[in-house]
Amino acid sequence: MEFFEWDEGFSTKIQRFDDDHKKLLTLFNNVYHRVFECTSLEEERELTQHTLVELLDYVKYHFSAEEELMIQLDYPQYLEHKKEHGSYIAEVNNFLDQHKQGTAALSFPTFMFLKEWITKHILVRDKEYGQFFNDKGIR
Ligand SMILES: [Fe+2]
Numbered sequence: 001m002e003f004f005e006w007d008e009g010f011s012t013k014i015q016r017f018d019d020d021h022k023k024l025l026t027l028f029n030n031v032y033h034r035v036f037e038c039t040s041l042e043e044e045r046e047l048t049q050h051t052l053v054e055l056l057d058y059v060k061y062h063f064s065a066e067e068e069l070m071i072q073l074d075y076p077q078y079l080e081h082k083k084e085h086g087s088y089i090a091e092v093n094n095f096l097d098q099h100k101q102g103t104a105a106l107s108f109p110t111f112m113f114l115k116e117w118i119t120k121h122i123l124v125r126d127k128e129y130g131q132f133f134n135d136k137g138i139r
């Protein structure tokens with residue numbers, strides 16, 4: 001079983017964003033698996049940094065894509081949604097910094113926190129826009 005698995009309960013009813021979310025899950029799984037493959041702290045630091053940067057870049061890309069569509073279609077909850085995105089990017093950046101400066105390997109509780117946060121965001125915030133976008137003809 002994967003660390004982070006997709007199921008239909010995650011569906012926002014918007015195909016492109018469901019695809020993005022699946023890719024995000026894959027990136028989380030990559031971080032998780034690579035950490036266990038490492039044989040030295042040095043290797044762990046390098047690989048984890050690389051994988052976290054990849055995750056952060058994708059998160060930024062995905063959040064912007066959602067926000068652009070929201071602006072385009074005048075989504076009423078745009079500001080609250082964007083605010084959550086902003087605080088998540090700050091958390092991931094923070095985590096990346098901590099990992100870079102720390103002498104220990106990836107902090108598992110913090111990593112779990114990032115995973116739980118994005119899960120909740122998809123299940124609550126992202127699912128809120130499905131019906132609204134569907135009504136505007138976006139599937
Ligand atoms: Fe979102």
Ligand SMILES: [Fe+2]
Pocket residue numbers: 017021062066122126
């Ligand atoms: Fe999303």
